[in-house]
Amino acid sequence: MSLDGIVVKSLIDELNTEILNAKIDKVYQPEDDEILIRLRNNSTNYKLLISSSSNNPRIHFTNANKKNPIKPPMFCMLLRKHLQGGKITYIKQPTLERIIKIGITSSDELGITSNKELVIEIMGRHSNIILIEKDTLNIIDSIKRITPDVSRKRQILPGINYSLPPSQNKDNPLNLDKEHFLNLLDINNDGNLLFKFIYKNYLGISPLIAKEICYRANIDSNKQIGALNEDEINSLYSSFNNLINKVKSNTYKPTMVTDSENNKVVAFSAINLQQFDKEKKHFNSISKVLEEYFLTRDRLDRIRQKAINLRKNISNKLDRNQKKLAKQKKELLNAKNREKYKIYGELVTANIYRIERGQEKLKCENFYDDNKEITINLKPRLTPSENAQKYFRRYNKLKNAYKKVSKEIKKTKADIEYLEHILLSIENCTELEELEEIRSELVDEGYLRVKKKNKKSKKRKTTSKPYHFISSDGYDIYVGKNNKQNDYLTLKYANKNDIWLHTKDIPGSHVIIRKKDSKEVPENTLIEAALLAAFHSKGKMSSNVPVDYTEKNNVKKPNGAKLGMVIYENNNTLYVTPKKKEVYQIKKIED
Numbered sequence: 135m136s137l138d139g140i141v142v143k144s145l146i147d148e149l150n151t152e153i154l155n156a157k158i159d160k161v162y163q164p165e166d167d168e169i170l171i172r173l174r175n176n177s178t179n180y181k182l183l184i185s186s187s188s189n190n191p192r193i194h195f196t197n198a199n200k201k202n203p204i205k206p207p208m209f210c211m212l213l214r215k216h217l218q219g220g221k222i223t224y225i226k227q228p229t230l231e232r233i234i235k236i237g238i239t240s241s242d243e244l245g246i247t248s249n250k251e252l253v254i255e256i257m258g259r260h261s262n263i264i265l266i267e268k269d270t271l272n273i274i275d276s277i278k279r280i281t282p283d284v285s286r287k288r289q290i291l292p293g294i295n296y297s298l299p300p301s302q303n304k305d306n307p308l309n310l311d312k313e314h315f316l317n318l319l320d321i322n323n324d325g326n327l328l329f330k331f332i333y334k335n336y337l338g339i340s341p342l343i344a345k346e347i348c349y350r351a352n353i354d355s356n357k358q359i360g361a362l363n364e365d366e367i368n369s370l371y372s373s374f375n376n377l378i379n380k381v382k383s384n385t386y387k388p389t390m391v392t393d394s395e396n397n398k399v400v401a402f403s404a405i406n407l408q409q410f411d412k413e414k415k416h417f418n419s420i421s422k423v424l425e426e427y428f429l430t431r432d433r434l435d436r437i438r439q440k441a442i443n444l445r446k447n448i449s450n451k452l453d454r455n456q457k458k459l460a461k462q463k464k465e466l467l468n469a470k471n472r473e474k475y476k477i478y479g480e481l482v483t484a485n486i487y488r489i490e491r492g493q494e495k496l497k498c499e500n501f502y503d504d505n506k507e508i509t510i511n512l513k514p515r516l517t518p519s520e521n522a523q524k525y526f527r528r529y530n531k532l533k534n535a536y537k538k539v540s541k542e543i544k545k546t547k548a549d550i551e552y553l554e555h556i557l558l559s560i561e562n563c564t565e566l567e568e569l570e571e572i573r574s575e576l577v578d579e580g581y582l583r584v585k586k587k588n589k590k591s592k593k594r595k596t597t598s599k600p601y602h603f604i605s606s607d608g609y610d611i612y613v614g615k616n617n618k619q620n621d622y623l624t625l626k627y628a629n630k631n632d633i634w635l636h637t638k639d640i641p642g643s644h645v646i647i648r649k650k651d652s653k654e655v656p657e658n659t660l661i662e663a664a665l666l667a668a669f670h671s672k673g674k675m676s677s678n679v680p681v682d683y684t685e686k687n688n689v690k691k692p693n694g695a696k697l698g699m700v701i702y703e704n705n706n707t708l709y710v711t712p713k714k715k716e717v718y719q720i721k722k723i724e725d
Contacts, residue, residue: 139230139338144386144404144420149225158220163210164200190432191261194421209277229306230338232256266296304337307378329355347374349409388417441560452553459546466539472532478510479525489518552696554641559616568598571618602723605659610648617698620644630687635667638680642671662720669712678709
């Protein structure tokens, strides 16, 4: 979902109401593609977030607090120089384009007034934030510089003149005219679907709004234009016109449509979305809609982006260990066959009187196998005794190799299990701090090398917290997101009689049910905790996932074991299928 022209227009109207003539107090740049402007107007403070993120470009007021880099980026310093202390003189939108222009008047140290324009282009991966000289249209700089290598048609670079993005050659719906509308219908009467005709011919209209227009006209949005009768055409125009009139008169009803079953937002808009019969939430501000929708989405997107390299590194290590394990198993199988070399040595020794030097084979009775005849290869250049010793040495070598490889296999399996846990922990990350905890753990365990610049830095105190749920019976359930949290939950937080759960032989989170006094935990709570354990494991997409549970007192951490690794006894096992619907119904506490 992205911002369409109607959402942008509603934002323009909201910004004009709240911050026209506001003073710019401070400019921050918390992300490479995002700025935050602190403003003051009529004794009210505002924080305006502007993002040129490829995935989540947007502009809206925000109450969120983000960490800023210790050293501000160059673009941030530039904006501070030109905008801080300035006054917002206008906020406008060219037609219904997804472009916002903010005019700022400011004075320098000598009192000389200048007019700047901050242009926000909300266009997916082409989104940008550009500062220009208002009077000359000269670009001062942009958060993303677009060189000729990136685009031959349109560059965004300091010193060149700013021009709007190429026209889409669409009609402005704010100037909707019935006669022209009918002409367009006639021109496009070649099998086009109705909703596609609307959004492809009218500026600022998204597929969502096009379908809404059709719905309000009581017409199937997938109907072909040629199949429309006269009444339907009139109804369609009337629906379109009524919607646009509300936009022109700034009559909005910011709406978010949610799918509670799958715990996700289905759609949002500045207008009421009548086409959906799912749960709808209405707001008094389009900014509040955008903040609620984008805040979590943007945070998780950024975490996923920052986790890519770490995940790739761990996946490569996991792949190498799996190949190593296959090789070690082959070596172990070979070493298991060592007994035959001991037998060869003993048979050669027992028949040494029959062997002449230079002989290539020995045929004799195998008294280890019912005296069946056996043929043993000999080295002609060796004496009979040396041939026997050769087989004994081979036997002893494989015997020692078996012990060594067995130990190596045990270590490799532990490494694989640990790395699989790490990959799962990365998937569970909901905060950047949790990602840093995992990175720090991998450095401590020797899986990652510490960067030179961080060698002298102090370890950051863990700030992330496990998931917290309340069962239908009112019991607290905690779920670790990474190995540090798992160790903390099991070894420090849980009481000895609390219930500990974990997927059987499957990488997953530690889960703790807090007992109430000496009461037995109800079956429903056990099942809900088991669902959470299965859902936060590698088996989340499987059916009948085995989940072991026991009192925490039965869980121990072996000496030298890695973070998150424990052993347990006296357990029972539940089998659950972690369906999203059931998991999302368990009450989650946002601590």
